[in-house]
Amino acid sequence: MPTDTLRKNLADAQQAYVDLSTGAKGESYSYTQGDGAKSVTYTRGNLAQLAALIQTLQAQLGIVTRPRNPIRPLYRR
Known part of the structure; x- marks a missing residue:
């Protein structure tokens, strides 16, 4: 996959993560196509x-x- 496509996909996935985790977007969508309703x-x-x-x-x-x-301190005797 080209680098530009990977970068766009990464940005989209990060935005989707933020939207889902904050509740900014709905979680269920329904739509109708020629062969019936989909969700x-x-x-x-x-x-x-x-x-x-x-x-x-x-x-x-x-x-x-x-x-x-x-980072753990190292104590010497």
Whole structure:
């Protein structure tokens, strides 16, 4: 996938994560097509899958977002 496409997908996924986690967007949508009514439901349960997608896209772009190890003092006698 081209880098520009990956960057756009990452931005879209991050925005969707923010929208779902803050409740800014609805979670259930219904629409009608020629072959009948359809509905799509996004739940907060999808946040883990969305976070995994974000991490995958970041890895493909070479963006490393690993948490740092805690700094621990070293005491010598």
